Amino acid sequence: MDLSYGPEYEDFRAELRAFIEKNQHKAPPAGMGMKHPEALEQDWQKLLIENGYTCRTIPKKYGGYGAEPDILKTVIIQEEFTKANVNSGLSGQGIGMLVPTLLENGNEEQREKYIRPTIYGEIHWCQGYSEPGAGSDLASLRTNARVEDDHFIINGQKIWTSGAHFADMCFILVRTEPDKPKHEGISYIMMDMKTPGIEVRPLVTMTGAAEFNETFLTDVKVPVENVVGKRGEGWKVANTTLKHERGMLGDPGQMLSRIESILKILQNEKLDGKRLIEHDMYRDRLIAAQAKTEALKFHSLRLLSHTLKNEEPGVSRLIVKYYGTTLARELSDIALEALGELGQLYMGSPHVRSHGSWQWRNMFDLGLIIGGGTSQIQKNIISERGLGMPREPKLAETK
Amino acid sequence: MEFGLSDDQKLLENSFRRFTENKLPLERIREFANTKTGCNADIWNGLVELAATGVLIPEQYGGAGFKMLDALVILESLGRTVTPVPFTGSAIMAPVALLTGGTEAQKEEWLPQIAAGETKFGVGVTEIISTRDSKGVSLSGDTLNGNTMFVIDGGPADVYLIAAGPDNMAIVPRTAPGVTVTQLTTIDYTRMHCEVKLEGVKADLLGGKGKASEAIKKTIMAGRLALAADTLGAAEVMIYKAVEYAKERKQFERAIASYQAVKHMCAEMITELEPFRSLLWYAAYAYDEMPDEALINILLAKSGIDEAGKFIKRTATEVHGGMGFTDLMGLHYWYKRVSVNRALLGTPDILRNEAAIAQGWLAA
Known part of the structure; x- marks a missing residue:
C-alpha cells in the first residue's frame, strides 16, 4: 500500500492547479450541456488541449496533445477539475467513443477528416446503436443498409439517440449482410445528420425533459467509404469502443459531493421542529450510504492500481456499473424521502427545494440503472464472467 | 501509487490460506467446534510457528513487528476456515492495548508471552x-x-x-x-x-490509574478491524461455496447455476462485498499511517462488511436450498461466525451512530 503519487505527479498536480486558478474565469459553467458546443466551449477546449489537460493522448497530427498514456495523470486531471468544480472540457460520444474507435479501426483518411474537428467541438456526434427491438440484445438490430452506386441506403429506426437533434454526425450500427449470423452481419457507419431521410423526434422521458430522441431513417444515402473497419465487422468495431466506455470508471468524487449536499439538507431542514439529522432514521440511512460511497472510492483506487500494473482485476471491475448506479439512486432516494411531501414538489412549485433537482436526479438515476446495460445484464456479466457460472441455455437448446 | 496488497502480503496470504485449508477440512471444523473450547492447540501452535501470534508485537518483545494490514491478511485467512483460535483477543486486541497504554514493565512481562503463544x-x-x-x-x-x-x-x-x-x-x-x-x-x-x-x-x-483511555480506544478499533476481516474471509467463502454448489446441483436437467434467479443472487453477493474489501484495506492502512482517518473508516468498514455479511449468510444458504439448512453441508459454521462478528464490538447501527458523532454531524 502506497498512496503517494510521487514527486513527478505532485509537480504535475501543482501546475494543473495553477493553470485552473489562472484560467478558470475563461471556463464555461461545469456540467454536461445538452447543446452544440459554441465559441465559449470551443475556446476553452482549445486551451485545455494545448496544455494537455484533455485529449492528452490523441496524436498531435490529429489535433491532440500527443502525450504517452499515463493513467495517473488522467486521474489527477479528473480529481482537480472536479475539486475546483471547473469545466474539464468537452465530453460526449464523439470524443469518448468515436475518436478512440477511429484511432483503433479507422483508416488514415477518416482519422484526418474527423478527429480534429470532433475534439475541437466543431463536429458533434450522436450514437445510433439501440433500437426499439434491440436493447439488451443489441446484436439483433434490424436497421439495414443495401448498397447502390457506392452508397449505403439505410432504413430503420434508432432509439435513445441523445443529442441527435443538434448532432452533426452519427456513428451508427446497421445490418449490411442479412444472410450472415447476427454478430457477423453488422457494419459501423458514419452518417451525416443533414442527409435527407433522417427524422429526429424528441423522446420525452419521465423527468419531463427530452434527454433522448427517436431517429427514423428512410432511404438515407451514405457513401460506402464512411464504413469504419470492414463491412460486416461492425460488431467487433463497436466492441472496441465499448471497451473504452467500460474503461471509464464512475466518478466517486461526484457521489461524495452528493453526500455533502444531502448532509446539508439534513442539517438545515426540520421535521417537527427538530433538524432532520437529529432524527435517527435519516441519519442512519445517510451513514449507511456514506459507507458504500467511501467503499466505492477506495475500490476505484484499487482498480486504478490494477490498471497501472496491467493486471486483469476480474470480478472486482465487473461490479462497478451495477454497484455505482444502484448507490447513486439510493442517495437521491435519501434526499427525497428525508424531505417527505416537500420532496415531491417539482419545477417552479412554491416551497420546492433545490429547484426539484433531487426528483430529476432520482428519476434520471433510474434511467442510468437501465441504460448502458441494465442491472440484470450486469448481473449476468458478473456471475458468468466474474464467477464462472454457466449461461442460461438458449431456447432451442432447452427444447 | 499502489492501492492493494504488496507482494509480501500476497505471499503471507498464500501461506496462511494453505495452512488453514490443510488443517481444517469440514470434518475437523465440526470436531473442534463440538469441543466448545474456543482454541485448538494444534492450530494455535501452528500459528505460533508461523509467528502469527506476534504479528503486531515489535521484535524487541519477541514478535514479528508487522502492521495492521498484514494482521488483517492473516485474520481473513482465519475467517475463511472459521478457525477455532482466540486470535482477535490475544494476538490483536491485547497487544494493541499493551503497546498503546502499557508501562515498559507491563510490555516486557506480557508481550513476549503473547508472541510465544504461551499466554492467551x-x-x-x-x-x-x-x-x-x-x-x-x-x-x-x-x-x-x-x-x-x-x-x-x-x-x-x-x-x-x-x-x-x-x-x-x-x-x-x-x-x-x-x-x-x-x-x-x-x-x-x-x-x-x-x-x-x-x-x-x-x-x-494498564499504564497506571486513569491512563488507559487511548489504549481502550485503539483496542476497540483494532478489534473491529479484526472482526471485519474475519467476516470478509468467511463471507467470501460462503459466496464461492454457493457458486460451486449451484454449478453441481441439477434440477429440471440443468445446473441451477444456469438459472438467472440463482446466479443473480450470487452476483449480488459479490457486488455487496468486494468494495468493502477495498475500504477495509484502506482503514487498516489508515490505522498505522493516517491516524486521523482511522476511526471513521473503521466504523464505516465494519458496519458495511457486517451488512454485506448479513445479506451473504442468508443468500448463500438459500442458494444451497435445503442442504444449506442442514448440518451435513456445514455451511452454518460460516453463517454463525459472520452473525457473531456482526454483534461483537458494536452492531452496525451502533457503529453508524458513532460515525455520526465522530464526524460532528450532530453538532449545531
Missing part, C-alpha cells in the same frame, strides 16, 4: 460500547468490582484485559482471587467468549 488473553471492553443487563466494571481505589460480558476470546484465556470505565484498563489473571469466569455459548462454537465477574479484585492498571 481475553479482552473485555463491551460496556464501553454498549451496556446490557446493567453490567460494567468499576474501579474504587485499586480494587475492581462488577461484571463484564462478551469478553472477546475469553473462554480459553489465561489473562484478561478489562476496561473499568473509559479511562482505566486492568490486567487480570484468570486465577486471581475474586475472579469468576463463566463461558458464554453463542451460536458460533468455534470461538468462546465469556463473562468475567470481579469481586474485590486488586487491579494491575
Whole structure:
C-alpha cells in the first residue's frame, strides 16, 4: 500500500492547479450541456488541449496533445477539475467513443477528416446503436443498409439517440449482410445528420425533459467509404469502443459531493421542529450510504492500481456499473424521502427545494440503472464472467 | 501509487490460506467446534510457528513487528476456515492495548508471552460500547468490582484485559482471587467468549490509574478491524461455496447455476462485498499511517462488511436450498461466525451512530 503519487505527479498536480486558478474565469459553467458546443466551449477546449489537460493522448497530427498514456495523470486531471468544480472540457460520444474507435479501426483518411474537428467541438456526434427491438440484445438490430452506386441506403429506426437533434454526425450500427449470423452481419457507419431521410423526434422521458430522441431513417444515402473497419465487422468495431466506455470508471468524487449536499439538507431542514439529522432514521440511512460511497472510492483506487500494473482485476471491475448506479439512486432516494411531501414538489412549485433537482436526479438515476446495460445484464456479466457460472441455455437448446 | 496488497502480503496470504485449508477440512471444523473450547492447540501452535501470534508485537518483545494490514491478511485467512483460535483477543486486541497504554514493565512481562503463544488473553471492553443487563466494571481505589460480558476470546484465556470505565484498563489473571469466569455459548462454537465477574479484585492498571483511555480506544478499533476481516474471509467463502454448489446441483436437467434467479443472487453477493474489501484495506492502512482517518473508516468498514455479511449468510444458504439448512453441508459454521462478528464490538447501527458523532454531524 502506497498512496503517494510521487514527486513527478505532485509537480504535475501543482501546475494543473495553477493553470485552473489562472484560467478558470475563461471556463464555461461545469456540467454536461445538452447543446452544440459554441465559441465559449470551443475556446476553452482549445486551451485545455494545448496544455494537455484533455485529449492528452490523441496524436498531435490529429489535433491532440500527443502525450504517452499515463493513467495517473488522467486521474489527477479528473480529481482537480472536479475539486475546483471547473469545466474539464468537452465530453460526449464523439470524443469518448468515436475518436478512440477511429484511432483503433479507422483508416488514415477518416482519422484526418474527423478527429480534429470532433475534439475541437466543431463536429458533434450522436450514437445510433439501440433500437426499439434491440436493447439488451443489441446484436439483433434490424436497421439495414443495401448498397447502390457506392452508397449505403439505410432504413430503420434508432432509439435513445441523445443529442441527435443538434448532432452533426452519427456513428451508427446497421445490418449490411442479412444472410450472415447476427454478430457477423453488422457494419459501423458514419452518417451525416443533414442527409435527407433522417427524422429526429424528441423522446420525452419521465423527468419531463427530452434527454433522448427517436431517429427514423428512410432511404438515407451514405457513401460506402464512411464504413469504419470492414463491412460486416461492425460488431467487433463497436466492441472496441465499448471497451473504452467500460474503461471509464464512475466518478466517486461526484457521489461524495452528493453526500455533502444531502448532509446539508439534513442539517438545515426540520421535521417537527427538530433538524432532520437529529432524527435517527435519516441519519442512519445517510451513514449507511456514506459507507458504500467511501467503499466505492477506495475500490476505484484499487482498480486504478490494477490498471497501472496491467493486471486483469476480474470480478472486482465487473461490479462497478451495477454497484455505482444502484448507490447513486439510493442517495437521491435519501434526499427525497428525508424531505417527505416537500420532496415531491417539482419545477417552479412554491416551497420546492433545490429547484426539484433531487426528483430529476432520482428519476434520471433510474434511467442510468437501465441504460448502458441494465442491472440484470450486469448481473449476468458478473456471475458468468466474474464467477464462472454457466449461461442460461438458449431456447432451442432447452427444447 | 499502489492501492492493494504488496507482494509480501500476497505471499503471507498464500501461506496462511494453505495452512488453514490443510488443517481444517469440514470434518475437523465440526470436531473442534463440538469441543466448545474456543482454541485448538494444534492450530494455535501452528500459528505460533508461523509467528502469527506476534504479528503486531515489535521484535524487541519477541514478535514479528508487522502492521495492521498484514494482521488483517492473516485474520481473513482465519475467517475463511472459521478457525477455532482466540486470535482477535490475544494476538490483536491485547497487544494493541499493551503497546498503546502499557508501562515498559507491563510490555516486557506480557508481550513476549503473547508472541510465544504461551499466554492467551481475553479482552473485555463491551460496556464501553454498549451496556446490557446493567453490567460494567468499576474501579474504587485499586480494587475492581462488577461484571463484564462478551469478553472477546475469553473462554480459553489465561489473562484478561478489562476496561473499568473509559479511562482505566486492568490486567487480570484468570486465577486471581475474586475472579469468576463463566463461558458464554453463542451460536458460533468455534470461538468462546465469556463473562468475567470481579469481586474485590486488586487491579494491575494498564499504564497506571486513569491512563488507559487511548489504549481502550485503539483496542476497540483494532478489534473491529479484526472482526471485519474475519467476516470478509468467511463471507467470501460462503459466496464461492454457493457458486460451486449451484454449478453441481441439477434440477429440471440443468445446473441451477444456469438459472438467472440463482446466479443473480450470487452476483449480488459479490457486488455487496468486494468494495468493502477495498475500504477495509484502506482503514487498516489508515490505522498505522493516517491516524486521523482511522476511526471513521473503521466504523464505516465494519458496519458495511457486517451488512454485506448479513445479506451473504442468508443468500448463500438459500442458494444451497435445503442442504444449506442442514448440518451435513456445514455451511452454518460460516453463517454463525459472520452473525457473531456482526454483534461483537458494536452492531452496525451502533457503529453508524458513532460515525455520526465522530464526524460532528450532530453538532449545531
